[in-house]
């Protein structure tokens with residue numbers, strides 16, 4: 001071979017390698033303290049260095065990308081053409097595999113290793129982004145695991161966003177920062193102006209609500225100080241089909257009624273919202289220039305008795321409890337709320353009945369619940385539920 005031909009072959013070979021790599025690419029950013037190593041996976045799963053400049057279009061960061069809500073946010077953002085830098089604590093954990101299977105992930109998903117307590121790792125994930133969706137949070141009632149990581153995470157994300165000059169930060173707070181207030185008039189309508197009573201959360205050892213509230217407060221204070229455009233979402237209990245292979249806390253709320261582990265239901269009420277609506281709300285408030293402040297995300301408030309009744313009608317094959325644990329006191333009444341603010345941005349809520357149906361079907365498909373027998377399946381046919 002002549003030198004010219006050899007050069008041409010070398011050029012074509014390198015072009016082939018680049019093209020193949022592009023199509024099988026999942027970008028990973030592993031950041032250890034301030035040093036950032038970028039890598040991708042080839043079709044055999046082997047880690048390879050990656051050139052970040054190949055990312056096209058607008059880039060946004062989603063923290064806690066592998067979680068229940070964040071996975072749906074990532075899916076939606078990829079479908080809309082964004083390049084997504086998703087932070088996870090362990091990119092190699094099989095519980096994050098579903099992210100690599102999302103449409104567009106091969107070309108436009110970059111996974112960044114980051115803990116909420118690691119400012120440098122969060123900063124390198126947020127650098128170069130137009131927007132940030134901060135969804136990662138501990139979900140626990142252990143005060144040590146909950147409060148400090150939640151507050152530090154919120155502050156670090158806002159500070160990193162300020163340095164990166166991002167357009168907007170969207171934070172996933174919670175109804176826990178809104179309605180835990182024993183002095184609220186039971187007839188009052190819960191809206192975005194309500195805040196939980198911190199002392200009440202502390203005295204009742206409700207460290208999850210306490211942590212979510214102080215983290216949201218820290219986010220607002222830091223955003224004001226640093227001039228960051230912040231929008232906050234306050235979802236109630238989230239239901240709907242999971243993308244991730246594992247069960248999170250809110251899915252357990254439904255699962256326990258189907259596995260026989262809950263023999264009775266509590267004399268309590270709860271508001272519910274579908275995970276797909278929560279994800280869409282994140283994208284809507286990010287994209288709408290007029291969006292500002294907090295947004296309550298709730299479809300309906302139900303007594304546990306109503307939840308088990310819906311489940312029993314849809315899925316009679318499971319050992320769903322029929323008795324209330326508290327037979328003495330009157331049935332608790334659901335609180336009143338308004339979801340008008342997010343509806344004004346165009347969100348149409350999925351009904352909670354539909355959400356419950358889709359949750360159970362998905363838990364069956366993922367092997368968390370035994371599938372119904374054919375005869376039992378036919379008993380559902382009278383119910384008009386879209387799947």
Ligand SMILES: NC(=O)c1ccc[n+]([C@@H]2O[C@H](COP(=O)([O-])OP(=O)(O)OC[C@H]3O[C@@H](n4cnc5c(N)ncnc54)[C@H](OP(=O)(O)O)[C@@H]3O)[C@@H](O)[C@H]2O)c1
Pocket residue numbers: 063064065066067068069070088089090114115116117135136137138139149172173174175212234235236237238239248249250
């Ligand atoms: N589900 C609900 O009913 C509900 C209702 C209202 C608000 N929210 C809020 O929505 C957000 C997502 O919740 P989810 O239901 O999707 O829960 P989830 O599936 O448990 O997701 C939580 C995510 O946060 C990450 N995380 C936890 N501690 C972390 C830390 N120290 N550093 C870095 N990442 C950390 C987890 O990462 P790993 O995978 O590495 O553990 C996981 O990806 C949270 O902010 C939660 O408070 C949830």
